[in-house]
Amino acid sequence: MLIELNEVSHVYQDENNVKALKNINLEISRGEFIGIVGHTGSGKSTLVQLFNGLIIPSSGTVKVNGKNITNEKSNLKETRRHVGLVFQYPEHQLFEETVYQDIAFGPKNLGLKKDEIRERVEEVMGLVGLDYEEFKDRSPFNLSGGQQRKVAIAGVLALKPEVLVLDEPSAGLDPQGRKQLAELLKYLYQELNITVILISHRMEEIAELASRVIVMHQGEIVIDDNPIEVFSREQKLHKLSLDLPQITEILHRLEERGLKVNTNLFSISEASAEIIKALRSH
């Protein structure tokens, strides 16, 4: 098992003492693409920070690759190399003078040699779609928001993690940026066999990419299933103030009005084919 959470609860120690997570049990294996959805404040960000020991839970145990990372002596640096975490608005963490140096920050901390670092930087810049020669010497602060985000994601990819966790990586991106991001995640998952954990508010994204969907509500996991099962529970999702992918919502509405369609479709092309088919036989 790659990541294993056992009876994990977490309370933020401040004057409000928010109970951010309650009795979470969760197993994540290699080769999954997990989508995490939930209302703002439901505990998604807290949950993923447990995966690489940035947050040590108030109670319960977290195991990564079979190693308990909740006890004092565990080597968190090692864990963080395996579990790469891209924070929300990751471009806010850029600090170096050039794009190259910023991406090299992670590998440098791992103590890699110069040429290996160069190799990695070139490789991950290629992955996120930044031309190496064009961008390596530019200041990250003069780039557009979308490009900055690419640099930040590259900075985490440069650690070569087995698991990549992304906290709302598409927030604030334009449609083209979102599409490139989805392509990147698909590539990492399918071609490089990286386990991906994606937090997102965009159900389209989750439906398109994830092999398993976890729904959080008030610090608890309320649904944990494949996308088809999750998105067929329309009532339940609406009660948790979550939406269906827009196109699926349309299929549900059509079905309500008496058109016989398969509602378990999440992409526009599949859905439009289905609607045409249904109208023809109508």
Add this chain to the structure above:
Amino acid sequence: MLKDITIGQYIARDSIIHALDARIKIMITTILIIALFTIDTFTGFGFFAAFVLVVVLLSKISVKKVLKGLKPILILVLFTLFIHIFLTKGGEVLWSWRFISIESEGVYTGFFMVSRIFILILFTSLLTLTTSPLQLTDGIEYILSPLKRFGVPASELSMMMTIALRFIPTLLEEADKIMKAQQARGADFESGNLIQRAKSLIPLLVPLFISAFRRADDLALAMESRCYRGGEGRTRLHELEFRYYDFIALIIIIILAVAVSFY
């Protein structure tokens, strides 16, 4: 870790300490600080400590929370203590080794200074813990306003303080987030020697400053688009108002302070 810093933090409670007028609280704090420096016995400090305890209990803020605010200054306090213990000479020699010696005068002064710093910090943190930043700066503006005649920009100063206080928690939160993001990339803020540690702060400080400037820009723009033009003639939503128990509190404090100082 950064969350432990309570200086400048406000905790809302429904207590008589919170309800006191901000100007009175500032005056009381000032009087007590002056009184604190006139004290020269440990009995006096004991008295002050008991007084602080009473105020904390009245304020309904947990004692633990208030004491936690002392943590960031612990290093300063220990430093003061050691300096005095080893360098202040006089009285009988308690311990000596080659050229190092500890003498009773040093120990006495050391603990004396430490008690004073602790009580001083407790007082001031109680002021901010029980007074909302808005009231606090309003209070300061009132107190400074007689100086406007001499060209002191009291309103602008108080606006600056309001903004600064408002953004301390935001910046701490931001710092916490950036720190975590860099740790996720293998940054290490906790080990190494002093120079390494100072260097390891660069990945934290650069993004923090950039975000502070960005916020400042946004805020300036927002203020300008709402036609802010300095403090002249601005009215307030909540006027500060003296009530009878404000004066009662002030009188009690003056009596106590005088009594303790001349004791």
